[in-house]
Amino acid sequence: MRRTYRFYAQLGFTLLVCSFLIVPVIMSVMAGVTENFFKGISSGVTLRWVVEVWDLYADTIFLSLVIAIACLACTIVLGIPAAYVLSKRQGRVARMIEELLTLPLAIPGLAIALALIITYGGFRDFRSSWVFILVGHVLYTLPFMMRSVLAVLSTADFRSLEEGAASVGAGFWRRFFDIVIPNCRSGIVAGALMVVTLSVGEFNITWMMHTPETKTLPVGLADSYASMRLEIGSAYTVVFLIMIIPLLVALQLYGQPKKKQAEHFDDLENLQSSTAKSGHMRSRS
Amino acid sequence: MKSGTLRAVLMAIGMLVLATVAGRASAADAICYNCPPQWADWASQLKEIKKNLGLDIPHDNKNSGQTLSQLLAEKDNPVADVAYYGVSFGIAAKNEGVVEAYKPANWDDIPDGLKDPDGHWFTIHSGALGLFVNVEALEGAPVPTSWQDLLKPEYKGMVGYLDPSSAFVGYAGAVAINRALGGTLDDFTPAINYFKELAKNDPIVPKQTSYARVLSGEIPILFDYDFNAYRGKYKDKANVEFVIPQEGTVVVPYVMSLVKNSPHPDLGKKILDFIMSDTGQAVWANAFLRPVRASAMSAEAQSKFLPASEYARATPVDYGRMAEVQKGFGERYLNEVR
Amino acid sequence: MEKRELPFLVVLALPVLAVTLAFFLLPLVRLTVIAGSGVDGLSAYTAVITTPRYLESLFATTVLSAAVTVVTLAISAVAGVFLERNRFAGRNVLISMLTFPLAFPGVVIGFMVIMLAGRQGLIGEITKFLTGDKLVFAYSMAGLFVGYVYFSIPRVILTIMAAAEKLEPALEEAARSLGASPWRVTRDVILPALKPAFIASGAIAFATAMGAFGTAFTLATNIDVLPMVIYTEFTLRANIAMAAALSIVLGIITWLVLNVARSLAGSTVAAAG
Secondary structure, three states: OOOOHHHHHHHHHHHHHHHHHHHHHHHHHHHHOEOOOOOOHHHOEOOHHHHHHHHHHHHHHHHHHHHHHHHHHHHHHHHHHHHHHHHHOOOHHHHHHHHHHHHHHOOOHHHHHHHHHHHHOOOHHHHOOHHHHHHHHHHHHHHHHHHHHHHHHOOHHHHHHHHHHHHHOOOHHHHHHHHHHHHOHHHHHHHHHHHHHHHHHOOHHHHHHOOOOOOOHHHHHHHHHHHOOHHHHHHHHHHHHHHHHHHHHHHHHHOOOOOOHHHHHHHHHHHHHHHHHHOOOOOOO | OOHHHHHHHHHHHHHHHHHHHHHOOOOOOOOEEOEOOOHHHHHHHHHHHHHHHOOOOOOEOOOHHHHHHHHHHOOOOOOOOEEEEEHHHHHHHHHHOOEEOOOOOOHHHOOHHHEOOOOOOEEEEEEEEEEEEEOHHHOOOOOOOOOHHHHOHHHOOOEEOOOOOOOHHHHHHHHHHHHHOOOEOOEOHHHHHHHHHHHOOOOEOOOOOOHHHHHHOOOOEEEEEHHHHHHHHHHOOOOEEEEOOOOOEEEEEEEEEEEOOOOOHHHHHHHHHHHOOHHHHHHHHHOOOEEOOHHHOOHHHHHOOOOHHHHOOEEOOOHHHHHHHHHHHHHHHHHHOO | OHHHHHHHHHHHHHHHHHHHHHHHHHHHHHHHHHHHOOOOOOHHHHHHHHOHHHHHHHHHHHHHHHHHHHHHHHHHHHHHHHHHHOOOOOHHHHHHHHHHHHHOOHHHHHHHHHHHHOOOOHHHHHHHHHHOOOOOOOOOHHHHHHHHHHHHHHHHHHHHHHHHHOOOHHHHHHHHHOOOOHHHHHHHHHHHHHHHHHHHHHHHHHHHHHHOOHHHHHHOOOOOOHHHHHHHHHHOOOOHHHHHHHHHHHHHHHHHHHHHHHHHHOOHHHHOO
């Protein structure tokens, strides 16, 4: 295939955009491992800033991970059922619910944080615990998990699968746990990676809601850029990148899922045989 | 239930439990609002408190304005035990009723003008406001010596000052400039005009402490305190200078209060007592602040300051009045200088 | 089947509805009430229009967000369609690089803008070398614009690439065989087909830009985007009522834009990733 002029022009443009996004990151990483930023790389490469960051901020890194994992658990438990309900019902009520659940994306993070502080700030134990921040994160990331799962549930493949299961006589809960959940695995994984990535990097909501004891990584990052040497802030960014890059790579790999047709039918067959084994043909519920 | 799904559900629950258990990590013993590690070397002070009192206090990077706001927002159920902020915010906190009267150890050593008669706030140390200059980043321009100097085109894009409507040091700078240029606490017009003029010189206006940016050369000239400049010069060995402008400037006390209805009032009192003790005050002296108890300043620390002749130009103001007019000035600044 | 399923569906939906009610709806209602019960009363809401400072900020924020959205869509369309259509060595690397900044908090982006365009930034050094005059724009609206585009591109480009994948090559073939130039093929076949994706991702980008705080916080000079104003109100003696009112107004405007987008694009907005 002959590469046309247009191809190279577009390639050049794309490369320019990529460098716009990546060059500052590289500069930041370099600043984090340089002895003295003002003098530049000639002053030597060192890991002492990274070590100092670890000394000062290890607990923020840990807390961010804890919150991200908890956020994931919550969005799974809350979001998957919600997506299923929305895929089954098309009426006005369902659309209103969907609107409500995606509203946190439209309301600025500051407003959500302010609202939570005003309403629940009085409960001191709740206010000073990390669960307070978790609530904000869940509200913000839930729509992403929901959307991701809903996208898979809305495909034609899926509908026929479910109808197949129903025609075999599987009950509601059976269908939900044995067909629905395993088959939207790709949507769950994509959503999960999105949720964790967004939670680790969340700043707007967390900045307002945090207390000195519940600082997350982005909050600590803002702190360090403000009051520490630039090298420390940059080193902190390096640590952040080390945490986030595996997640982003995974997001990219799993982001375009295409489960094979054969695997879908495996699930259906298993269901058929287990229904037959248990003997009763439960009426469709 | 299919085993795969069961496993997934169990994993989700397991994660949640793990997260909850892990989250109960080291809890702090007491909370201080606005105790940032690098400002006034609170890092060392908190270490001393840990060593002498055995109390774990986490760093907190709010500025004075944010501290007061949080105290007000959390009025019904405070999170902090003690608060540290600029004097006018301390006075405001007393007026809003979020702090408690407490007279710490060595109360009598504090001069009258630097404490609330009942102990709602009291000075722990003070600094002088001036120009924190990164000499190398000036790219050959001479080190400025006055407020008016900064309006010159050779310093275009080089001057930074903290937002006077949000940070106390920003407001202190405004008060200093105002008085130096002939204004009074009742009339901030000289200061407003100055900032408007300065706006033509492309200033940088951060909302929080920007020590790092001065050292990196991003902000070559910052309106800041002498102790930050000395820290840069002696601790981080940077080529920086502190300048007390020719027209004069102010000396600014920083105060602490015991928060009302705090979670750990007894610990709060202990902390405040310690900060007023010889050990506590000495930490400030080593960080180039003037401890309120002059006896704590060693000759060695004194030698690192600019000579007394320079400091003659740095004088106090009526801090009570300064507190009263702060809000009005903030509004005026936001409306007229943008 | 539908009627019989309803009770089960309700059971499934209960947890998420309970959480949303308790932690989202209720606080928002309280926020609305608090906004109207401050010193200014209900006029706090109209203060957005009546106070010049707030109105200018709202205007600046909206214009900035709109400009960022348009530019991001343009950039992402070119790069996204190109990457989707062509296979070459290193393609996956480029895709990763473009989606990489998705996780960055605004603070980091702000500091990267300073590294690019601050007093000691890369662009300053380059322009000084080329023209003798240092170009510094990190602390102006231009710097904020660059920062916003930076975090918007990853969000938009994924959607556009997904939509580009679904384009039917048959339509383009037909157009070309009828003699249309590449530009006309793009304008009349490709762009209209991508319209739903543009609207969907553009709406999200707009909403994110309107509410963005971290970047402006770091670059904060005299830049007055509305989230910064809200933050200042909150820290300026905890003027919670005004901060709340401004937040509500900002939320309503953003929500209206998203709604308009949804009605333009149809239900594809809902399921788009």
